[in-house]
Amino acid sequence: MENRNSKIAFVTGGTGFIGSHLVEALLAQGYEEVRCLVRSKQKWLEGLEIEEIRGDLSEPEVLWEAVSGVDYVYHIAGVTRAKDDAAFDRANVNATLNLLGAIRHANPGVERVVVTSSLAAVGRCECRIADESAPLRPVSRYGKSKAKMEQAISNPHEMQQSFMEALPITVVRPPAVYGPRDRDILTFFQSVNRRVCPIVSGGGPLSLVYAEDLARGMIRAAESDEAEGETYFLGSERAYDWHDVKDAATDALGHGALAVPVPPVLVSAAGAASEAWGALTGTYPPLNREKAREIRHAATACSSEKAERDFGYAPQTSLEDGVAETIRWYREHGWL
Template sequence: MASYAERTAFVTGGTGFVGSHLVEELLHRGMDEVRCLVRTDPKWLSDLNVTPVHGDLSDVEVLWEALDGVDEVYHVAGRTRAPTEDAFYEANVQATLNLLGAVQHAAPDLDRVLVTSSLAAVGRCHDDVATEEVPLRPVSMYGRSKAQMEQALRERPETTPESYAETLPLTVVRPPAVYGPRDRDILDFFRAVKRHVCPIVGGGSARTLSLVHVRDLATGMVDAARHPGAHGETYFLGSARPHAWNEVKQAATAALDTWAVTLPVPGPLLGAVGAMAEAWGWATGAHPPLNRDKTREIRHACTACSSEKAARDFDYDPSIPLDDGVARTLHWYEEHGWL
């Protein structure tokens, strides 16, 4: 591949948490032009030197124009919560197929398309730590949509004799839980710790989880997209090792210079809380981050993964320790009045 200074990237989901950090990583490496799909509000991209592309993944002609002359595509856009299977399918499967169809039309000779999936696609797993070889048995609507998306990459569309995996230089990455500045999903956990309560499903050491800082994830995504040997491969991009929730609690209390009491949350109780939160969401016109679908994932899906394959293939090496990453995140929350 040529140097970054001579290249153009197209990013979907760049206005979001992970996507905005990915855009910053591309600019940091000297990417000549970064085009970002923007619906209305550029959000975290406002002060960055990017080329906004106004539209969404249903606007095929917009995608054709945006992809003209592009060298690399980073598909980060997707929905992490939605009220129905159809809504997840439209946002996470059909939108991906729309993008890949546009790539075939407008940039068939590009170097790489990096597609973002999730550890949630794995679901139930007999192993404590998932590898890329385990079968996909998702338990949530979100996880099923990501598994369906991965499967759709290997299926032959009605209009072509070959699958996208056969005709395009695809790489799939599956992040586990991601944290860092701009993330709202784990913010409530840190708010609870600041109030001296640490809610943990099953207790502090019952299960481990892979928790990757968003900067490490962004670095790994670009490295995967740039490595010739990653063509056609799927990778977990997680932490150096899984962590117990007690470790996360200790990192948070140390960074906040406070104390917190662990509050074990039984699985059935978590499910009830998710149902009540979802009911309140229906009443207020919002879909809360903790809902029945999410509680099924928390209770039954695999939460830890191995990044050994990525380390072996392109030297993936997450460099931000948990204590440091949590401290940086909490400092950002406090600076921006979120905590």
């Protein structure tokens, strides 16, 4: 591949679903070097031309080396499921502060640091579609950890400046993300494939961003002067509902599916049952009481107008095309 620029990036969470799409996008845009923090296995990075940095976000010396000399840092690493508040805070709050501390120490002149938060940090919202002016009122432990992270990087604590003041940071808040390699939405498509699709009754609008569109948006945010010190939602071109997603899936699968309305109270009951099963088996199922609370009470749609205005964010993938490509990938890899 012929390089088109000499930029160097460091990515945390690159072995995961969103991070691997970002790494591919950086390489496709001709970044000279992409460094990735890898704890054990490369997973989705296998075969890509990256510089592997062995270690994790609790090791300052590893982070000093990783961020030294880079132009851009993309922090995606984190957890969406954990056993308790302390585990969420270690992964989503403390790890972020460790990374920013390392950048401040080893590369304070970095061009930009993109920190990934979530729509879940907003939680309850008076508007059906949230924008960046909405206060942070998260309803889940995951959302609370992301809100706590945003507040922590804006708080100077015992330092003269907060990290937001000391470093050129941009915070991005994706809504639900889907695409090849994603396991969270897989269960929905499996239901559609079985021709019976439960859909929560009375649900609000839904933002659902394709992973490749999110990755391109994060790069645009990093390279935009306007985005320094700002927070952005990076969502879909419009709000959907789950019937839209079902219809796109049935088109891709080539057969219909019966939509079965699910009363919201049953979502809570299913979340409690799933969590109890997880406690017995030592697993963290995607649906639990926290996720059920988000489904019932938190904002699920966001406006990307600010990102569109400031740096030309524009999702390129229609829901129909994104769902079709995701299902094609699931089938190719035996997931569906």
